[in-house]
Amino acid sequence: MYWSKYFIPTLKETPVGTEAVSHQLLLRAGLVHMLTSGVYSYLPLGLRVLRRIENIIREEMRTAGAQELFLPCLQPIELWRQTGRDQVLADVMITFEDNRGRQMCLGPTHEEVITDLVKNFVQSYRQLPVVLYQIQTKFRDEMRTRFGIVRACEFIMKDAYSFDRDQEGLRKNYQLMYEAYGRIFKRCGLETVVIEADSGAMGGDVSHEFMVPAPIGEDTILYCPSCRFYGAVTQGQQEGKPCPQCREGTLQAQVAIELGHIFQLGTKYSQAQQAQFVDVDGVQKPMIMGCYGIGVSRVIAAVIEKHNDEKGIQWPQGVAPFDIEIVPLPGTAESEGITDLANRCYTYLTDAGYSVLLDDRDETAGIKFNDADLIGIPLRITIGKRNLAEGKVEVKKRGTGETLLVDKDKIGEALLEISRGVCLKN
């Protein structure tokens, strides 16, 4: 991609009214734009990050045996009356009456819709288990939106649902999802803490939250610096008390952001909505359900929160919008040679399968470097007059700041070598 033809509206100044670093950098790097409080557009660069995270999720969902579908945003409120959640979620649910007089809502989540769908098609134990998921926009009428895309009125979630004939099947699918979640966050460059959690409005007995300690969090968790034990505040633990796991440590409070939450729902929804199947013994039984959510837009914020310095974002390779940025610094006389090398380098690396951004704008070195640091592509190739006079170009890793000079005629090979071993494959 050539920067001059791409839409990356970077900002020099920190936007007013932003407290979180991730929120500031999301706006400054031209990743998102606020339409109105709590409602954001994903600009081309931000959408690329979103898609990379979505594709990591898709791969891991496939490994966990889940199949993708796509459920509607519009939902009849009568479905929610079956489970009583029209009341439970009344504060945040957006509702309206349509032209035909139907009471409708915008889905804040999809348990009722998926249960209704599966009960239409599954009648026998032979058709179970069924594990389905979607990546979709959800809506919550938040009074207090915060930290940009972290707590918004419109946001993107991955929600998966499992339907089993027995508890054993649920435990198995729950375990598969638990493991998939670990892999997803790791591939996004995030170290998560898993804690047993309260099932809240979802219901069910067992649930786990995948948290990342970060100032954009809205939850407080307890941890022990000695043994790295983590626990939920609500589970009877308390700050300052001795850690239950080890003798040395006392528990400390830590703010964390919830990125994923998985639930063993049991039969709460299938009983309320009569989603039953005929078991091998001929008896009608309610399906045993689990549900598994990831706040996809939140993951972007958490990644930025964890990977930045004073100059901008430092994308981990797995979710970076581009793998490599090429920065030619044309002077006056020798500019054609520089531009030509930049273009050849672009073609070579693109053909080699890397996604490459070439900053071909007619801007100063200072502006180009600042923008490069701001948008945070993992590898930067600088093609400038001084190094080129000695037949060299500079390769810099955004994460560590390391630089090395590479022979201009071996730029492709050198980069492939670097990217393979050190930075691009993580």
Next chain:
Amino acid sequence: MYWSKYFIPTLKETPVGTEAVSHQLLLRAGLVHMLTSGVYSYLPLGLRVLRRIENIIREEMRTAGAQELFLPCLQPIELWRQTGRDQVLADVMITFEDNRGRQMCLGPTHEEVITDLVKNFVQSYRQLPVVLYQIQTKFRDEMRTRFGIVRACEFIMKDAYSFDRDQEGLRKNYQLMYEAYGRIFKRCGLETVVIEADSGAMGGDVSHEFMVPAPIGEDTILYCPSCRFYGAVTQGQQEGKPCPQCREGTLQAQVAIELGHIFQLGTKYSQAQQAQFVDVDGVQKPMIMGCYGIGVSRVIAAVIEKHNDEKGIQWPQGVAPFDIEIVPLPGTAESEGITDLANRCYTYLTDAGYSVLLDDRDETAGIKFNDADLIGIPLRITIGKRNLAEGKVEVKKRGTGETLLVDKDKIGEALLEISRGVCLKN
């Protein structure tokens, strides 16, 4: 994909209350499911078709120089007041007041939002042209939904927007989109008719509609069987009158479905919303806009409407949910050999880059064949006892019904040959 592990709830009976063939087949082939009138879920097979069409659109948008972003569904109504379209679209716009007392709506289209976004970032002629698009869910509060996903309350659209400094730039981008649309529909297996159209609620002077003659259409167009001239009814043409293009023909009315509509908007939105730039002469001018829509969900219905027989769908290769379906017909004694061959064939073709569905269900040949015809994968490989006794398997093209017997030890090569030349590459 193994059918037994996949969620394809096919239906034997034609669902009540469906008039259009495409609507019936969408439901019967397990592609979509109706949540409530005008609101549909895409099941895994339907989502695969949707994604293939989306990816064709993405490739052609890239070729036309457009960049993808993702705008919100939620929109403040005050944006719409700037253009007066809160009144024009009042009948179909879903509106509500949120918890903070903001008047919001669900986007039936995004001209106002994109204009607001671009005006925030573009100040100079040097930043133009900008061409942006998204693939996104739109909402219309339809009183009379029809033909399933054709006229629905929630549907998927591709909408692109061009911003230029002058009329010449607009004409160029309009032409690029016009050509991209031709390629998109052709790749989807659709022959479209392009007619000059009324700009309606969008505004602007020039606009073209991409129509497919089909009974699910809601428009009437005129055509001349002699010279294949097409015209809009609204343009002063009339059924039964002589064709203006040739001497022999008289105009006949034909029902057609609109799949795409492109508009030269001019300055309608940029003036109302003050989206201005400083031109090379230092003068502030409104940006010159175009907008370009495709009803993505509608394309699926149109493809089915044009590609089916009494047994089911006949997917064109470009948008088929899978390239190849393998149907093993295990008997009693030799079933292991058949299953084993089916699995090896699956692995071989998957490794060769084809998407393959293997019907491994414990069902009769009749049920498997009926379902295969219904879901309409372009190539079917049947592995049965009789042919296998002679070392052969049967390959059948869903589109033409042609069959041929292939040596079981050369199944891979033969299939690659068939698919290359005849059916899979179109």
